Amino acid sequence: MFREMRRKKQLIPMEQAEAILRKRTSGVFIVNGDDGYPYGVPISYIYHDKKIYMHSAKSGHKIDAILNNNKASFTVIDKDDVIPTEFTTYFRSVICFGKARIIDDDSEKLESLKLLTRKYSPNLEKEMNEEIRSGFKALTMIVLEIEHITGKQSIKLMEN
Numbered sequence: 001m002f003r004e005m006r007r008k009k010q011l012i013p014m015e016q017a018e019a020i021l022r023k024r025t026s027g028v029f030i031v032n033g034d035d036g037y038p039y040g041v042p043i044s045y046i047y048h049d050k051k052i053y054m055h056s057a058k059s060g061h062k063i064d065a066i067l068n069n070n071k072a073s074f075t076v077i078d079k080d081d082v083i084p085t086e087f088t089t090y091f092r093s094v095i096c097f098g099k100a101r102i103i104d105d106d107s108e109k110l111e112s113l114k115l116l117t118r119k120y121s122p123n124l125e126k127e128m129n130e131e132i133r134s135g136f137k138a139l140t141m142i143v144l145e146i147e148h149i150t151g152k153q154s155i156k157l158m159e160n
Contacts, residue, residue: 001147001148009155010152010153010154010155011150011151011152012092012094012151012152012153013151014149014151016151017094017149017150017151018047018149020076020078020092020094020151021047021052021076021094021096021149022047023078024076024077024078025044025119025120026042026043026044026045026076027042027043027045027052027074027075027076027077028040028041028042028043028074028075028076029041029043029045029052029054029062029072029073029074029100029142029144030072030073030074030075031062031065031066031069031071031072031100032065032068032069032071032072033061033065034061034064034065039061039062039065040075041061041062044116044120045074045116046112046115046116046119048112048115050145050146051143051144051145051146052074052096052098052143052144052146053112053115053116053141053142053143053144054116054141054142054144055113055116055139055140055141055142056139056140056141056142057138057139057140058138058139058140062142063102063140066100066101066102066142067102070099070100070101071097071098071099071100072097072098072099072100072144073095073096073097073098074095074096074098074144075093075094075095075096076093076094076095077091077092077093078092078093078094079091079092079093079153079157083156086156088154088156089154090154090156090157091152091153091154091157092151092152092153092154092157093151093152093153094149094150094151094152095149095150095151096144096146096148096149097146097147097148097149098144098145098146098147098148099144099145099147100142100143100144100145101142101143101145102140102141102142103140103141103142103143108141109136109140109141110132110136112141112143113132113136113139113141114128114132116141117131117132
């Protein structure tokens with residue numbers, strides 16, 4: 001169903017790809033937007049149990065796109081070092097493919113929101129609970145249920 005990576009020598013092992021997803025703080029969520037144009041939006045996220053969780057307003061381009069076609073991808077850049085003298089970039093990135101859905105169940109929404117909040121505001125449980133209480137109804141949580149992950153890095157990074 002998903003294409004094999006053409007340059008297999010540059011494939012990152014799954015454990016390393018997942019470590020990158022856990023470590024990084026932002027990525028680009030890509031959906032099929034208006035009139036068939038891809039729509040990519042930079043977003044904060046958490047990777048947990050082979051899923052990407054993110055928050056959103058209750059309406060907008062991203063929500064409309066998910067409701068219209070739930071197939072999506074998510075990309076994270078781990079390394080992007082431009083090497084001018086070599087006319088190249090030392091890069092490392094991960095891309096995920098899957099199906100996105102808006103979380104309707106309040107308990108699942110709350111748990112995913114707590115996971116996300118703890119990632120970005122650790123050790124602030126009391127403040128987190130107050131923030132969630134005040135904004136819970138105004139936001140939506142989205143989950144990308146991952147079907148395929150691929151990580152790739154430059155040849156030079158493979159040598160190190």
